[in-house]
Amino acid sequence: MAPNADSQSPSKGEARWPLVMVLTSPFAAIGRAAIRWSGNLGASAVFLLLAILKIVRPKQVSKIIQQVYFIGAKSTMIIMLVGLFTGMVMGLQSYRALVKVGAEGALCTLVALSLVRELGPVLTAIMIAARAGSAITAEIGIQRISEQIDALDTMRIDPLRYLISPRIAASIISFPLLTALFDLIGIVGGYISGVLLLGANAGTYLHRVQASMEMKDVTEGFIKAIVFAVIVSTVCCYQGYFAHMRTDSHGAKAVGLATTSAVVLSCVLILVADYVVTSLLV
Amino acid sequence: MDTPLIEFNDVTKSFGSRMVLDRVNLQIYEGQVTTIIGLSGSGKSVLLKHIIGLLKPDEGTILFKGKPLATMKKKEKAAFLAQISYMFQDNALFDSMTVHENIALPLRETTNLKKDEIDLRVTARIEQSELSDAAAKYPSELSGGMQKRAALARALVTDPKIVLFDEPTSGQDPVRKNAILSMIAEYQRKFGFTAVLVSHEIPDVYFISNRILALYDRAIVFQGTPEELENFDHPFKDEVIHSLEGLQEELTGLYSKRQFKVLYQVQLKQKTFSGTYTVVVFTLEEMDVFITRLGHEAAQEAIRRMGVYIDKHFGAIGGFSTRRYTNEFVTVLPNSDLAEVESMLKNFIDDFQEKGIRGIGAAALKHAASEVRVEFSILAGISQGQPIEDIDSVIGSAKQQQKEIARIRCDVRR
Numbered sequence: 174m175a176p177n178a179d180s181q182s183p184s185k186g187e188a189r190w191p192l193v194m195v196l197t198s199p200f201a202a203i204g205r206a207a208i209r210w211s212g213n214l215g216a217s218a219v220f221l222l223l224a225i226l227k228i229v230r231p232k233q234v235s236k237i238i239q240q241v242y243f244i245g246a247k248s249t250m251i252i253m254l255v256g257l258f259t260g261m262v263m264g265l266q267s268y269r270a271l272v273k274v275g276a277e278g279a280l281c282t283l284v285a286l287s288l289v290r291e292l293g294p295v296l297t298a299i300m301i302a303a304r305a306g307s308a309i310t311a312e313i314g315i316q317r318i319s320e321q322i323d324a325l326d327t328m329r330i331d332p333l334r335y336l337i338s339p340r341i342a343a344s345i346i347s348f349p350l351l352t353a354l355f356d357l358i359g360i361v362g363g364y365i366s367g368v369l370l371l372g373a374n375a376g377t378y379l380h381r382v383q384a385s386m387e388m389k390d391v392t393e394g395f396i397k398a399i400v401f402a403v404i405v406s407t408v409c410c411y412q413g414y415f416a417h418m419r420t421d422s423h424g425a426k427a428v429g430l431a432t433t434s435a436v437v438l439s440c441v442l443i444l445v446a447d448y449v450v451t452s453l454l455v
Numbered sequence: 456m457d458t459p460l461i462e463f464n465d466v467t468k469s470f471g472s473r474m475v476l477d478r479v480n481l482q483i484y485e486g487q488v489t490t491i492i493g494l495s496g497s498g499k500s501v502l503l504k505h506i507i508g509l510l511k512p513d514e515g516t517i518l519f520k521g522k523p524l525a526t527m528k529k530k531e532k533a534a535f536l537a538q539i540s541y542m543f544q545d546n547a548l549f550d551s552m553t554v555h556e557n558i559a560l561p562l563r564e565t566t567n568l569k570k571d572e573i574d575l576r577v578t579a580r581i582e583q584s585e586l587s588d589a590a591a592k593y594p595s596e597l598s599g600g601m602q603k604r605a606a607l608a609r610a611l612v613t614d615p616k617i618v619l620f621d622e623p624t625s626g627q628d629p630v631r632k633n634a635i636l637s638m639i640a641e642y643q644r645k646f647g648f649t650a651v652l653v654s655h656e657i658p659d660v661y662f663i664s665n666r667i668l669a670l671y672d673r674a675i676v677f678q679g680t681p682e683e684l685e686n687f688d689h690p691f692k693d694e695v696i697h698s699l700e701g702l703q704e705e706l707t708g709l710y711s712k713r714q715f716k717v718l719y720q721v722q723l724k725q726k727t728f729s730g731t732y733t734v735v736v737f738t739l740e741e742m743d744v745f746i747t748r749l750g751h752e753a754a755q756e757a758i759r760r761m762g763v764y765i766d767k768h769f770g771a772i773g774g775f776s777t778r779r780y781t782n783e784f785v786t787v788l789p790n791s792d793l794a795e796v797e798s799m800l801k802n803f804i805d806d807f808q809e810k811g812i813r814g815i816g817a818a819a820l821k822h823a824a825s826e827v828r829v830e831f832s833i834l835a836g837i838s839q840g841q842p843i844e845d846i847d848s849v850i851g852s853a854k855q856q857q858k859e860i861a862r863i864r865c866d867v868r869r
Contacts, residue, residue, distance in 0.1 A: 232563075232564065315550075321547050324547035326508075327507050327539070327540070328560065328565065328613075329533070330561070
């Protein structure tokens with residue numbers, strides 16, 4: 174019932190309404206956030222679908238190659254560095270644990286399987302999201318706020334085809350390749366710390382790489398890499414592309430916040446997707 | 456009149472609760488330069504973005520050659536949009552591309568031309584825009600004027616039939632502003648496209664525009680020629696045009712610079728005036744000494760009286776005058792020869808010396824502490840011009856001819 178506006182003193186109803194508002198406001202906020210989230214999710218899905226459909230269009234090859242160079246080739250060093258030290262840490266920790274149960278021969282199995290099935294795709298995706306994903310969001314965001322994307326529209330150049338499709342295609346190409354590189358360097362890292370530094374048997378280590386690994390493990394890693402590629406590229410491109418529609422800020426600040434959101438959201442979604450894909454494939 | 460190329464029928468647009476366009480009706484005709492004028496934030500750019508489809512109206516219809524854009528098939532609409540180029544207010548050049556790459560982009564992405572052909576066309580546009588030295592540079596390495604020219608070159612490289620210019624002269628110095636407007640006019644004549652401009656440059660845009668559209672209070676309140684706008688009686692004129700052109704020449708009672716230019720255009724350029732006209736440039740010299748010794752009030756009075764006497768002597772015979780700078784006046788006499796002007800100048804000086812300086816002393820009394828005598832000169836230069844000539848060059852020529860025509864002595868006694 175609506176409060177009586179004509180009464181001189183507050184009625185019971187009037188006094189009750191603010192209380193109800195206070196009590197329900199957290200739920201209203203959650204509801205609003207949920208609606209916003211589901212709206213964004215739907216929009217992202219449409220955005221991704223349209224961008225994928227526009228990958229196979231004329232004049233796309235050179236743009237995709239450029240993006241493979243930026244997202245893939247230029248991430249090589251950082252991926253190798255992270256892969257090496259991840260493998261070394263795994264070798265170190267695993268060796269110490271395995272020695273206690275007398276199973277140091279399983280060192281390579283542990284390192285290789287962990288890297289190929291789990292750590293390789295996840296850490297590669299997080300590293301690319303941090304290095305290339307943030308740059309993609311910032312670049313597209315700046316192009317948006319400086320009307321460069323509108324300029325593309327006025328020149329009859331489809332911004333999705335020109336800006337987004339090549340980045341998504343390049344990510345789908347680059348992520349599995351970089352994941353493979355990460356896995357390889359990680360296994361070498363495990364060899365360095367486990368065999369060269371801690372004295373595990375070199376022959377056993379190398380033999381186990383081949384013996385313990387199945388094609389299924391490699392496939393699982395690559396499937397994850399492709400899923401993460403789609404997630405990272407879509408989130409980063411989407412955040413930049415719609416930076417001007419943010420309600421929390423405008424202009425350069427909006428681009429900054431979009432970049433932060435893109436990286437954080439990508440990392441969270443990588444971990445969520447990792448669980449979902451693992452549970453589906455196991 | 457012909458069917459408009461582009462027509463707005465009751466177009467309304469709001470952003471949230473803020474209505475920007477309220478039942479806007481306008482017509483844009485083929486091959487003409489149409490300028491939309493209005494105050495900042497009045498919705499001019501929004502209006503322009505509706506034409507190119509960057510924004511869609513909440514209500515109303517936009518017609519292209521009589522056909523509503525909203526009901527056009529995809530192919531038809533694409534064909535319509537293919538005829539339009541848009542020059543953004545802030546240029547919207549791609550900052551990670553060189554000038555050459557920026558200009559080549561629409562050709563590279565929307566045509567099947569070979570690289571050599573694209574390079575040929577882009578190089579030609581770069582040369583026309585005098586950007587040859589900047590072709591390999593990035594937009595951030597260019598001056599504002601060069602960026603504008605690069606944006607203009609990009610807008611024209613596809614040989615569009617309609618070009619929309621969103622404040623093409625914003626942020627430019629006066630010389631560059633005129634250069635850009637001249638460039639637009641020249642290109643429009645050369646390539647024959649339909650130009651739609653959003654501009655604040657009053658009266659300069661009048662001289663390149665066939666039609667003016669006035670956007671005021673969310674609606675188009677005037678459509679017509681610049682001359683018709685002069686006779687348009689509406690609050691828009693007071694609030695917008697006068698605020699855009701700066702202060703009226705209230706001090707001297709002469710025409711403002713805008714009115715002066717419009718009169719020049721109407722009387723000498725667009726009518727069947729075929730003879731020569733005479734320009735006189737007057738300068739009050741040594742005003743700094745005058746101000747120091749007699750004060751600003753007396754100096755203002757001297758300038759005011761100079762304007763009044765110029766108008767009295769030359770306005771009566773069809774001349775029109777304006778104050779160009781603080782102490783410089785220009786008079787155009789459409790139907791006088793040199794001998795007549797020389798004679799009128801003599802009468803003017805005699806009258807000014809006899810009666811004109813009287814009030815100056817009174818104004819100086821407030822400043823001068825004791826008895827003061829100040830002398831200043833009046834210079835005048837005469838030149839003749841023809842309608843085809845640029846008024847500024849005739850004024851420049853008259854200024855070069857300037858010589859002292861009177862030495863005025865002003866005595867102040869307490």
